[in-house]
Amino acid sequence: MIPASFDYVRAESLSEAFQALGADEDAKVLAGGQSLLPLLRLRLAYPATLVDIGRLPELRGVRDEGDHLFIGATTTHDEVLKSPLVQTYCPLVAQATATVADPAVRHRGTFGGSLAHADPAGDLPAVALALDMDLVAGSAEGTRTIPAAEFFLDYLETALAPGELLLGARVPKLGPGWGFHYTKFHRVAQAWAIVGVAAAVRHQDGVIAEGRVALTNMGAVPVRARAAEAGLPGVALDDRTALRAATASADDATDPPSDLHARPDYRRHLARVLTERAIRSAAA
């Protein structure tokens, strides 16, 4: 298919972008286009205007801001996963980003686009949740910060207001003692996750002190597996029975979809098995 017609605005400055977005309720932001263009080509979306933010240098790149990194919205996946700052301080982001689609997509697709698109089958929303990222949004009225836990409202729906643009995210450096792992369970390399697990674990002397788990594609939004997290402190990493018991509730509070690749009961089963494995890998 080919897209229906639309107006195209290439923003030369942030204020121009805000203005263009504010002027048209049906405007959509174009960054890497890796999610948006297929929707246009399949005529599943008919935006009146595309606002291209691809040439705004202030939105691109990774900065060290002390206790956190700031990752600009239009930083490509490839730039993110190769960034020494990300690899050093936020390896979970690098790991998950490396599983996004294929190299061609990763060279065009952007960090912010992946979050703002809010596809629960995307890999980065769960990572944002697991790391408690703060998402920074801007508009003509100014900027505000939205915690990841409040950002994903529904399927492809975020807390961004009309006219608001995602500028980037503050990603906390979790510091020493933490281990990370992102597991993506999918049938072919380029496919979305059937289930994904983002895990962060702080452990000492072989015992888990604290764990965070967020799940990809287990509902309309990424899901934090709070029940499993609650059972993790005190579990010895080599005690498989205890770990399995703690992660048996990983699928609590999920509402997994049913599609060609998996029905809900199977997704729940996978969430449990993969959470246990992700925790072990994170602590390894």
Place this chain on the structure above:
Amino acid sequence: MTETEIGRARRRKEDARLITGRTQWTDNIQVPGLLHVAYLRSPLAHARITRVDVSAARSRPGVVAAFSGQDFAAEQGSLPCAWPVSDDVVIPDHPPMAVDTVRYAGEAVACVIATDRYKAADALDAIEIDYDPLPAVTDMPSALADGSPLVHEAGNKAFTWTFAQGDIEAAFRDAPVVVERTYVQQRLIPTAMEPRAVVAQTDGDSFTLHTSTQIPHVLRVMLAATTGVPEHKLRVIAPDVGGGFGSKLQVTAEEVLGLLIARRLGRPVKWTESRSEGNQTVHHGRDQIQRIALAASAEGVLRGVKVDLLADMGAYLMLVTPGVPLLGAFMYTGIYKMDAYDFACTGVFTTKMPTDAYRGAGRPEATYAIERAMDELAKEIGVDPLEIRRRNWIRHEEFPYATAAGLTYDSGNYEAATERAMALFGYDKLRAEQADRRDRNDPVQLGIGVSTYTEMCGLAPSRVLGSLRYGAGGWEHATVRMLPTGKVEVVTGTSPHGQGHETAWSQIVADALGVPFEDVGVLHGDTASAPRGMDTYGSRSLVVGGIAVLQACERVKEKARTVAAHLLECAPDDLEFTDGAFKVRGTGAAKTIQEVALAVFAAHDLPEGFEPQLDAGSTFDPESFSFPHGTHLCAVEVDTETGMTTIRSYVAVDDVGNVVNPMIVEGQVHGGIAQGIAQALFEEAVYDADGNLLTGTMADYLVPSAADLPTFVTDRTVTPATSNPLGVKGVGEAGTIASTPAVVNAVVDALRPYGVRDVPMPCSPERVWRAIQGGVA
């Protein structure tokens, strides 16, 4: 002796232009005044069209015309089926654009022609069309049940076809072991890299059609018959074509309509499909339900095989739709000896996209069923899957061998291929590891899959095709001409779409005429420059078309010998031909073939009565099929907690006879294996109960990439075919035919401890996991 060109891994001449895209892909073609066609397609699987109004579309910007099926009703005819397989076959009328009824989702119902593709697509929204929905028919057993809604008035049964040899009742009567299984060949979407595209032009009463097809010659004949455009007024060109896998062995609605629209408007038109349009409307492959029964002795020696097949035709019979299961009918006996064989097939209409040839066409299905069932027999008898095969296969000293399915295999050496494959695979070591993992109750189990396949290809002896009621022959033509400067032009009737004919034919010519590889050019795919041919499918190009090239070279050489003898003032028999020169035995006198070519061009001094040209043609009709074979071994690791299957190692030892270009053969084997693995683990075209295609995009129809496949270990044994002078066998489909059962046998083998004896294809993680749950219970 000089090194021969045949056998060298020559880099492909055509690749630079194909890979860079700097070539005439049909969609690249630009013509002054070109218009663009967009089709409106039925969103319903089955419905009566009660009203179509295209008038509003006509007034949209850039729109030149809009038509409904009714507008072409008087002239569009019916898309042809060239294979009326039986007396009872029902060939329903198949209008290229639906007029009053649609029978599958995606069927074209109207079209818009505009000055660019975007305007054409936009104006589709303005077409008003009303449907009266009819019930979908999506499942074969239900379609055949009494009271099923009908796809066509004549009923849902398209045909029945049977074959029997030997006393099958005696074979099964009191047989100590009977294994009976049902396998489902899921529906597949061929997914050629280049989408279909058509450019139709006219200058009054003559037409030129560029199309991404495998069959420019067959298409020209069929289009002439369908549209009434006289054959000599119709030029069909298959420019460079980016893959087909059988999907471009078709006379498509869009090709016929392209001509009709160009004729109606008197202007050139182009149509290029989108991928999602292609998923819906490129003919699909496979889709059969196979019931197979083996009767064997207590030692597992086969007595007979019985097959009962349901084959989903989809909504209509297209070019060779009903013939596909027949191409499999002769392969259910595989490489095995038995007393009796019985085959019955019923073709069934459903409200889905028609099926037709897809890489292997019938033989992958047959090979899957027999190779899966042989594993079950091994399990039943309690022996290794390779041992059950040894007890039944044709031994190398028994060739030529007449099979229970009525074919005569000319050559083969199953023992040698199997021995080589086992050594490369480390068979015994992997079996030991498997036993160890089973003992340890390892959550990751190891499975080993075997496929000892053969197949029939090199389509085909014309008399055999005639006896099977196919509408055409199976010969192939080549013309070879020496140019004045000593270069050589080959005109081939084969129609490459990725196979590398320009390279392989150059190698054959270089050896036969003693000219440099670089001095050979190959013309193909244009009915004006290459007027005679039967095109490319069924692994036929080398074993039929390549032989025509060789024979034409021999004729050119004999002509040249006459001239050389004249120039050297000796008898033709006094000349030996080596290194591209005719040499008088015992003297130093010689004429190179290039010198002869120039002398013929000048024509100053030629033998009495010799016409001044150094051209020759040959039309080769094979006396037999070609029977490549081999042994494929696959090891998989199955994560029993998640159901994920990972291929750990894959060994393929193929015997394709003599090899012209080992690199091309290697490429065919790799691609073939990948496509067979795709059926085993990944791909499935899924329709819902209402007949909607759920796998309309590549997000849902999972084509694996290199990242999903293991490194293939390949090797060859060489048992030359005796049915052609090059001793070659076809290789285009062998990998696909062999690999699917090897992989699924491995998956099932891994799950034997859980009581699993089958996993339906594709063996997705969810299906494997559920099989384990069910097996344990």
